[in-house]
Amino acid sequence: MRKTSSRAGGRGRPKRELTRERIMKAARAVFAHHPYHSASMRMIGRAGKFDHALIRYHFPSKAKLFGALLAEVCDELVEANRSCLEGLAGLPPDGAIARYLDRFLDYHDDHPAALRIITLNIALADRPDAIPGYRRIPEVLTRTRETFEQALPVPAPADEVARYHYAFNNLLINFLGAGSCQMIILGMKGRDADYRAWVKKTMTFLFLPPLKKLMGESG
Amino acid sequence: MRKTSSRAGGRGRPKRELTRERIMKAARAVFAHHPYHSASMRMIGRAGKFDHALIRYHFPSKAKLFGALLAEVCDELVEANRSCLEGLAGLPPDGAIARYLDRFLDYHDDHPAALRIITLNIALADRPDAIPGYRRIPEVLTRTRETFEQALPVPAPADEVARYHYAFNNLLINFLGAGSCQMIILGMKGRDADYRAWVKKTMTFLFLPPLKKLMGESG
DNA sequence: TTCTTTTTTTTACGATCGTGAAATATTATT
DNA sequence: AATAATATTTCACGATCGTAAAAAAAAGAA
Numbered sequence: 001m002r003k004t005s006s007r008a009g010g011r012g013r014p015k016r017e018l019t020r021e022r023i024m025k026a027a028r029a030v031f032a033h034h035p036y037h038s039a040s041m042r043m044i045g046r047a048g049k050f051d052h053a054l055i056r057y058h059f060p061s062k063a064k065l066f067g068a069l070l071a072e073v074c075d076e077l078v079e080a081n082r083s084c085l086e087g088l089a090g091l092p093p094d095g096a097i098a099r100y101l102d103r104f105l106d107y108h109d110d111h112p113a114a115l116r117i118i119t120l121n122i123a124l125a126d127r128p129d130a131i132p133g134y135r136r137i138p139e140v141l142t143r144t145r146e147t148f149e150q151a152l153p154v155p156a157p158a159d160e161v162a163r164y165h166y167a168f169n170n171l172l173i174n175f176l177g178a179g180s181c182q183m184i185i186l187g188m189k190g191r192d193a194d195y196r197a198w199v200k201k202t203m204t205f206l207f208l209p210p211l212k213k214l215m216g217e218s219g
Numbered sequence: 220m221r222k223t224s225s226r227a228g229g230r231g232r233p234k235r236e237l238t239r240e241r242i243m244k245a246a247r248a249v250f251a252h253h254p255y256h257s258a259s260m261r262m263i264g265r266a267g268k269f270d271h272a273l274i275r276y277h278f279p280s281k282a283k284l285f286g287a288l289l290a291e292v293c294d295e296l297v298e299a300n301r302s303c304l305e306g307l308a309g310l311p312p313d314g315a316i317a318r319y320l321d322r323f324l325d326y327h328d329d330h331p332a333a334l335r336i337i338t339l340n341i342a343l344a345d346r347p348d349a350i351p352g353y354r355r356i357p358e359v360l361t362r363t364r365e366t367f368e369q370a371l372p373v374p375a376p377a378d379e380v381a382r383y384h385y386a387f388n389n390l391l392i393n394f395l396g397a398g399s400c401q402m403i404i405l406g407m408k409g410r411d412a413d414y415r416a417w418v419k420k421t422m423t424f425l426f427l428p429p430l431k432k433l434m435g436e437s438g
Numbered sequence: 439t440t441c442t443t444t445t446t447t448t449t450a451c452g453a454t455c456g457t458g459a460a461a462t463a464t465t466a467t468t
Numbered sequence: 469a470a471t472a473a474t475a476t477t478t479c480a481c482g483a484t485c486g487t488a489a490a491a492a493a494a495a496g497a498a
Contacts, residue, residue, distance in 0.1 A: 185357040
């Protein structure tokens with residue numbers, strides 16, 4: 001007979017969902033270190049200590065699994081961005097940018113896989129669906145731009161705001177997503193805290209002056 | 220008997236070298252669209268219209284081939300950078316940055332594979348030799364910084380110059396190397412000329428003011 | 439020409455890939 | 469406990485991978 005609810009009788013979430021999350025977690029770890037076509041189902045299985053065939057029971061294919069993961073990661077990024085922008089409207093430019101960077105760097109420390117997955121696959125968008133669900137990546141930029149416009153309304157033309165937002169996020173994604181390589185370049189290998197401070201200082205150095213202009217505080 | 224010179228009697232370069240270049244050209248095309256582990260010898264063979272086994276006669280392994288290509292590409296980038304910086308010392312900041320960007324964008328139009336190869340593999344440097352010869356990538360940054368310091372000496376602390384140089388090149392590499400994706404984000408898919416203009420404008424918008432500061436023209 | 443060297447293709451091996459079906463184990467229901 | 473449903477593993481298939489050796493072709497030297 002058909003089970004009416006997987007949760008019936010048991011405490012906690014149904015096993016189906018728990019396993020899906022285990023798989024997603026393992027997939028996140030693997031796709032954070034290998035571009036889509038280089039990662040394999042068997043790598044994910046090893047990372048999560050389950051057989052690779054189990055994935056197929058919960059996700060119909062590698063492409064669908066990656067698509068689901070990418071969607072999750074991108075939604076998470078948009079939400080993190082929204083959260084980091086909260087309550088910045090009243091602050092002066094230097095306070096706002098410092099606050100935003102501190103928050104976002106915290107987010108990245110807690111969820112380093114997200115930006116890595118983006119960075120590893122962003123350059124692969126040659127033709128539509130060269131990687132599954134790649135549309136999500138450009139969408140992150142457009143969605144965070146809308147959030148930015150609403151959270152920090154500034155008296156400046158929309159295309160200037162877009163230019164600022166786009167450059168800001170591109171550079172930050174690159175700094176954090178490819179951080180391990182950047183640290184090597186800067187001679188900070190392993191010194192994550194130093195690198196974090198460097199990123200904050202550099203982003204501020206570069207983006208505070210134009211932010212002042214955007215906010216009409218040109219000085 | 221041993222041939223004293225492959226060139227003997229024939230006009231032009233020896234076949235050995237010609238084939239090596241054919242292989243490198245095909246490899247460049249393939250590695251410009253696939254990260255190291257995703258690209259295959261057979262792809263390269265198809266791209267160059269030769270059997271994949273031929274590669275092994277001229278290069279001992281996939282890793283060595285990629286290493287050779289990466290070294291070539293990185294040297295080419297350093298040289299392009301040097302060439303683009305030539306004669307900029309006397310110019311005012313806005314002229315210098317415009318000139319540099321025009322030149323470098325020209326270079327990229329002629330050799331789009333170079334920055335693509337960098338961008339596709341830069342985030343893979345987890346551990347030493349996750350990709351063969353990855354050291355070349357950080358080296359490009361350090362070498363171009365030295366070139367920059369010599370070509371455009373400015374009265375500013377070395378770490379500020381380094382910060383500027385590093386951010387500038389990171390963003391530019393990202394804009395151009397992942398251009399196809401960036402154009403999608405900006406709604407400029409296929410409009411390469413528009414995107415090029417956008418890149419120039421954005422880079423100028425962002426990097427001209429701090430360059431003025433570096434050059435002591437703070438306004 | 440004939441012989442030797444160099445270059446290229448053919449063929450093959452073991453490994454890994456994504457996927458699928460079958461077999462087994464686990465859990466829920468009666 | 470018996471039965472049904474769900475979850476997981478085992479096994480297998482065809483394809484592709486990098487590499488290797490042998491065979492064939494092309495080129496050069498005599």
